[in-house]
Every structure is written in structure tokens, then in C-alpha cells.
Amino acid sequence: MPTVASIHVAKATRLPMREVEAVTVEAGKGIVGDRYHGTRHRHVTVQSATALQEASELFGAAVPAGLTRRNLTLSDGVVPRDPGDRIRIGDVLLEVVRVAAPCKLLDDTIGRGAQEALRRRGGSVFRVLEGGRIAVGDEVDTIPGRPVGIT
Numbered sequence: 272m273p274t275v276a277s278i279h280v281a282k283a284t285r286l287p288m289r290e291v292e293a294v295t296v297e298a299g300k301g302i303v304g305d306r307y308h309g310t311r312h313r314h315v316t317v318q319s320a321t322a323l324q325e326a327s328e329l330f331g332a333a334v335p336a337g338l339t340r341r342n343l344t345l346s347d348g349v350v351p352r353d354p355g356d357r358i359r360i361g362d363v364l365l366e367v368v369r370v371a372a373p374c375k376l377l378d379d380t381i382g383r384g385a386q387e388a389l390r391r392r393g394g395s396v397f398r399v400l401e402g403g404r405i406a407v408g409d410e411v412d413t414i415p416g417r418p419v420g421i422t
Contacts, residue, residue, distance in 0.1 A: 318394030330388035362403030
């Protein structure tokens with residue numbers, strides 16, 4: 272079962288991400304203290320260390336989790352991509368909204384070609400259905416096949 276390998280937050284857009292050991296997550300709002308807290312649907316972004324390793328091989332250099340602008344990095348496996356799929360991390364229930372497309376900013380922060388290396392490996396954007404606390408080391412359980420809008 273995958274676990275939370277790292278957690279990153281930024282207080283505002285374009286500010287550097289900082290690594291933290293745990294976060295408080297609010298239903299319908301997102302991670303307290305993160306730039307997307309309170310937005311409509313973009314509450315939490317999740318990627319996999321497995322996908323980062325693939326991107327690193329394509330890129331030809333390490334792609335650090337903290338520079339990808341994603342909040343949670345899972346230890347391994349595939350992050351659900353289909354809208355409506357869900358993952359549970361402790362008390363927190365997240366639902367996929369869409370695939371997280373890598374932005375051009377990655378070429379500026381990681382290096383030219385990083386955006387392309389992360390294409391189809393950038394993880395997913397989730398909304399928070401049930402809040403709680405997420406910490407590094409928490410187990411992640413996937414719940415596939417939930418249609419959007421059904422709770």
C-alpha cells in the first residue's frame with residue numbers, strides 16, 4: 272500500500288514550496304495554509320514517486336518532488352486520474368477532479384524539458400470531501416470507479 276512520502280505547500284502562487292511533516296485539510300476548502308485553500312475545486316494535488324522516477328529518466332536528471340508544485344507525493348504506484356475516483360488518507364477523503372497538467376514554470380525551476388518529461392506523469396487535482404490531518408507516512412487507499420457527484 273502506498274504511503275505519503277512528502278508534503279509540500281506554498282502560501283501564494285509562485286512562492287517556493289516548503290516541505291512539511293503534516294497538514295490540516297478542510298472539507299470543501301483544501302490544505303490550510305496552501306495557496307489553493309478555499310478555491311472551488313483545486314484543493315489538493317497528488318503525484319507519485321514512481322511517476323517522478325519515470326520523468327527523471329526522460330529528463331536525464333532528478334525531478335525533485337518539491338519543485339513540481341504538487342502538494343502530496345505518494346511513495347509508489349499510480350495516482351488515480353479518472354474524475355470521481357477517490358483516495359483515502361486517514362480521515363481525509365479526496366476525489367479526483369482532473370489530471371494535473373504540468374505548467375511552463377517547471378522549465379524555469381527544474382530545467383528546460385521538465386514540463387514535457389512530466390506530461391502524463393504530473394498527478395491529479397483533487398477536491399476534499401472529508402477533512403482531517405495528513406502526515407508523512409500515512410497509508411493511502413484508492414477507491415476507484417466512483418461517478419462524479421455521487422457521495
